[in-house]
Every structure is written in structure tokens, then in C-alpha cells.
Amino acid sequence: MQPEASNATTPARNSRATRKLPSAEERLEELGIQLPSPPTPFGSYAEAVRSGNLLFLSGMLPTEGHTAKFVGRAGAEFDVETGRQAARLAALNGLAVAREYLGSLDKIKRIVRLGVSLATTEDCREHPKIADGASDLLQDIFGKDKNPSRLINGVVSLPLGTPVALELILEVA
Amino acid sequence: MQPEASNATTPARNSRATRKLPSAEERLEELGIQLPSPPTPFGSYAEAVRSGNLLFLSGMLPTEGHTAKFVGRAGAEFDVETGRQAARLAALNGLAVAREYLGSLDKIKRIVRLGVSLATTEDCREHPKIADGASDLLQDIFGKDKNPSRLINGVVSLPLGTPVALELILEVA
Amino acid sequence: MQPEASNATTPARNSRATRKLPSAEERLEELGIQLPSPPTPFGSYAEAVRSGNLLFLSGMLPTEGHTAKFVGRAGAEFDVETGRQAARLAALNGLAVAREYLGSLDKIKRIVRLGVSLATTEDCREHPKIADGASDLLQDIFGKDKNPSRLINGVVSLPLGTPVALELILEVA
Numbered sequence: 001m002q003p004e005a006s007n008a009t010t011p012a013r014n015s016r017a018t019r020k021l022p023s024a025e026e027r028l029e030e031l032g033i034q035l036p037s038p039p040t041p042f043g044s045y046a047e048a049v050r051s052g053n054l055l056f057l058s059g060m061l062p063t064e065g066h067t068a069k070f071v072g073r074a075g076a077e078f079d080v081e082t083g084r085q086a087a088r089l090a091a092l093n094g095l096a097v098a099r100e101y102l103g104s105l106d107k108i109k110r111i112v113r114l115g116v117s118l119a120t121t122e123d124c125r126e127h128p129k130i131a132d133g134a135s136d137l138l139q140d141i142f143g144k145d146k147n148p149s150r151l152i153n154g155v156v157s158l159p160l161g162t163p164v165a166l167e168l169i170l171e172v173a
Numbered sequence: 174m175q176p177e178a179s180n181a182t183t184p185a186r187n188s189r190a191t192r193k194l195p196s197a198e199e200r201l202e203e204l205g206i207q208l209p210s211p212p213t214p215f216g217s218y219a220e221a222v223r224s225g226n227l228l229f230l231s232g233m234l235p236t237e238g239h240t241a242k243f244v245g246r247a248g249a250e251f252d253v254e255t256g257r258q259a260a261r262l263a264a265l266n267g268l269a270v271a272r273e274y275l276g277s278l279d280k281i282k283r284i285v286r287l288g289v290s291l292a293t294t295e296d297c298r299e300h301p302k303i304a305d306g307a308s309d310l311l312q313d314i315f316g317k318d319k320n321p322s323r324l325i326n327g328v329v330s331l332p333l334g335t336p337v338a339l340e341l342i343l344e345v346a
Numbered sequence: 347m348q349p350e351a352s353n354a355t356t357p358a359r360n361s362r363a364t365r366k367l368p369s370a371e372e373r374l375e376e377l378g379i380q381l382p383s384p385p386t387p388f389g390s391y392a393e394a395v396r397s398g399n400l401l402f403l404s405g406m407l408p409t410e411g412h413t414a415k416f417v418g419r420a421g422a423e424f425d426v427e428t429g430r431q432a433a434r435l436a437a438l439n440g441l442a443v444a445r446e447y448l449g450s451l452d453k454i455k456r457i458v459r460l461g462v463s464l465a466t467t468e469d470c471r472e473h474p475k476i477a478d479g480a481s482d483l484l485q486d487i488f489g490k491d492k493n494p495s496r497l498i499n500g501v502v503s504l505p506l507g508t509p510v511a512l513e514l515i516l517e518v519a
Contacts, residue, residue, distance in 0.1 A: 044308035154503030157327030217481035330500030
């Protein structure tokens with residue numbers, strides 16, 4: 001409200017303000033990313049449920065509408081790069097759900113948990129690289145110091161035959 | 174307490190009251206469902222742990238006592254309908270644990286998270302239909318607007334050889 | 347502050363004090379356990395994220411540094427006892443991360459959730475025994491009445507080819 005006045009009394013705050021990081025919505029625009037239409041349930045569940053300051057999202061898949069854009073397993077039908085793209089699309093779907101629920105990504109204080117289920121063969125060793133397709137996107141938008149905790153599982157199958165499903169728990173303002 | 178009086182001042186509230194939905198316990202009775210005996214741990218863990226307003230349940234299996242009532246995988250030993258029944262039984266066990274811990278299902282404000290692990294072959298595509306065996310039961314009891322967020326994984330094996338294990342996180346009053 | 351004085355007015359409290367259980371850090375020393383160096387991320391994520399009173403850890407593996415100390419699956423390359431040792435090492439890594447983040451294990455009020463992902467063959471039935479390798483350690487340190495809720499999944503692959511990955515959600519003071 002009174003930047004010059006607060007300047008005098010809180011120099012640290014001001015110096016932070018001058019280096020102010022872009023908000024998640026601003027960053028999304030900088031990156032030229034348009035979020036897809038948020039997915040809708042294909043069963044008896046909700047895409048997002050809030051409890052206190054935590055927002056729990058349903059498993060996010062690399063879909064458009066109810067159609068899988070990627071089908072197959074890492075180490076078999078898929079290489080790492082394709083897996084990364086699938087993970088990125090699933091994360092974009094998660095952000096679309098969050099924005100629809102919250103009104104703006106700027107309401108997200110932090111992504112607390114990112115769980116990554118990857119359909120793989122038993123000899124897959126590339127999980128972290130594939131999962132980074134989702135993690136790198138989130139880091140680009142929210143910043144490195146807001147990175148989530150991460151779980152990875154190599155599973156045998158996922159809904160619609162997709163190679164990746166994401167678990168997301170967000171802390172909201 | 175004073176329905177006529179509050180009628181005059183809060184018509185919306187009263188109109189909601191006249192269409193009042195049955196509570197979870199009332200709904201269970203309407204549906205003629207008797208909850209099974211709650212499962213007990215077969216290892217060094219607790220069936221339910223509360224932190225703040227969240228109640229975390231252990232993985233719920235389609236068991237009676239420590240015996241699996243269903244053994245096998247979807248897409249191999251099991252068809253969709255049998256998988257649905259297994260998912261439903263696991264959900265009933267979860268409700269039994271919740272009632273034992275809380276005293277009444279009416280203390281549940283919402284099921285925040287339903288995770289469904291299904292033992293499947295790699296070509297399974299029926300996950301949502303099978304998972305709905307649990308989700309439909311919860312929707313019947315708690316109502317559609319209280320549906321949980323949902324995660325699904327197709328896994329290679331589960332404890333006791335069961336085809337389904339449920340993760341449940343509840344918000345409690 | 348004034349033990350004799352409070353002695354007179356709160357005998358129950360005092361009697362509990364005389365039978366006082368060791369703290370988690372004291373118990374660790376009694377057991378002669380030295381925690382390993384906490385693991386560091388090998389991707390775009392954080393090892394621990396706090397939201398309110400919950401501390402979410404990333405998936406804990408049986409590693410030293412970024413190297414897997416166990417590689418293989420239960421029921422194939424591994425017997426139960428080796429799986430238990432792997433689960434125990436992963437739990438020690440989780441405690442190391444928690445201590446680094448919190449300063450002391452005594453800040454942990456309870457482990458709310460222990461998720462155990464085990465790389466298995468499809469006919470594995472030993473999940474609970476293997477998972478107890480982690481659970482028994484936690485029970486030894488925090489006490490039986492603080493046992494966590496537990497989820498188990500038999501997965502097809504895990505990062506670095508390890509046989510076990512742990513999910514940990516802690517309630518902190």
C-alpha cells in the first residue's frame with residue numbers, strides 16, 4: 001500500500017520485493033503454457049477434495065477428455081522421452097483441475113506430495129527421469145524451493161492403459 | 174429445537190431440513206447393510222491413526238478375519254463383477270474400522286481420499302469399473318456430493334493374494 | 347520445573363514420569379543404532395515437505411548415497427529375510443531425513459502413515475513379513491502405541507531396481 005514508507009522500516013522485505021518472483025499464473029504465461037480443459041471423473045469420485053489447507057486431487061492421467069493420449073509401458077512400448085511427455089501432460093491436467101477448483105494457481109502455497117505411478121516392465125530403471133517430466137514442469141512454474149516430496153512406483157497397469165498416473169496433494173492458502 | 178421459530182427467520186435452512194438427507198448410519202440401515210467385524214492388524218501397525226481432523230486407515234482388503242475372501246487378479250482369475258464385489262467388501266471393512274475408531278460413521282465429514290490398488294495383468298483396462306465397487310458403496314452411504322478423490326494402481330501382487338487393497342483417508346468432525 | 351511440588355498434586359503424572367518411556371533419540375542410542383547420512387534427491391523434488399503438522403517424506407529406498415544396497419524382487423532374487431533388511435535400511439534413511447529436517451526425532455509425535463511398496467513376483471504372499479522389517483524398527487523406536495497405519499503394494503519395479511520403497515507421513519510437534 002505504502003511502498004516508500006515500508007521501504008524505510010523493512011529493507012529486507014523491500015529487497016525481496018524488488019526481486020519478486022513471478023506468481024504461478026504469471027510464470028505459466030511467461031512459459032507460454034495454456035492449461036488443457038480439466039478432466040472430469042469417469043466413475044463415482046471427485047477430481048478434487050479439500051480438507052483444511054490440503055487439496056487432494058484424483059489420479060491425473062495423460063488424457064484429453066476421456067481419451068488416453070499415451071498408451072503403453074516404459075521399457076516396452078515407450079522410451080524415456082515419450083514417458084516424460086506423458087508425465088508432463090498428466091501434470092498439466094492436475095494444474096487444470098487445481099485452477100478450476102481454486103480459481104487461480106496462485107492460491108497454491110506448495111505442492112506437498114507428487115506421487116508418480118509408471119506402468120513399466122520389471123527391468124525398468126528410468127523412473128526418476130520419466131517422473132521428472134512432471135517434476136520439471138512443476139519446478140518451472142512454482143520454483144525450486146517449492147519442490148514437492150515425491151513417491152515413485154513401477155506398476156503393471158493403469159486406467160485406460162496409460163503409462164503414468166499422478167498423485168497430487170496441494171497446500172492451499 | 175424450535176422448528177417453527179427458526180422457520181420464520183431461516184427459510185433456506187428449514188427447507189433444507191425438510192429435505193434432510195439421512196445420516197451415514199441411517200443410510201446404512203436403509204440399505205440393509207451390516208458392517209463386518211473390523212479387521213485387526215497382522216503385523217506391526219495400527220488399523221487407524223488420527224492426526225488433526227484426518228483419519229488414516231491401513232490398507233483394507235477383502236477379508237473376513239485374517240482370511241482372504243477373494244484371491245486372484247483382474248483380467249486373469251477374475252472378471253469385473255467379482256472384482257467389484259471384492260472392492261465392496263474391502264470398503265465395508267474400512268467402514269467397520271472407522272466406526273470402531275470413531276464410535277459412529279456419522280462422525281465422518283467426508284472421505285477425502287480413496288486409493289484403489291488392483292492386482293491385474295498388464296492388459297487390464299477395467300480398473301475404473303472394478304474400483305466403482307468400492308466407490309459406489311461409499312456414494313450410496315455418504316451421498317454423491319461427498320465423493321472422495323480417487324487414485325488407481327494396477328499392481329502385481331497384494332497381501333494374502335487378494336485382488337484389491339484400499340487406501341482411505343477420512344476427514345472427521 | 348518443580349517436580350516435588352507437582353508430585354503432591356498430580357500423582358498420576360508423577361507415576362507416569364517415573365516409568366517414563368525413553369524418547370525416540372534415547373531409544374535409538376539404547377539400541378545402538380546410528381542413522382545413515384540422509385539421502386539427497388536425484389531429481390526435481392525435495393526429501394521432506396511440511397504442511398501444518400504433517401511432514402511428507404519422499405519415497406525412501408534401501409540406498410547408501412545414490413547407490414542401491416539391495417537390487418531385486420521378493421519371491422525371485424530375494425528371500426523374506428533379505429527383504430526385511432532392505433525395508434529396515436529404507437526406514438533408517440527415512441529417519442535420517444526426518445532428523446535432518448526436524449533437528450531431532452523427538453519432534454515426531456507419531457508416524458501417521460507407512461506405505462510399503464515391494465517389488466515382487468505375482469505369486470508373492472510374504473508382504474506383511476517383509477514390510478515388518480520397517481514396521482518393527484519403527485515400533486522399537488517409537489513404541490507400540492504409536493504404530494502407524496500401513497499400506498502395502500506389490501509393484502513390478504522401483505527406482506534403481508530396489509526391492510522396497512517407503513512412503514512416510516509424520517505428525518510433528
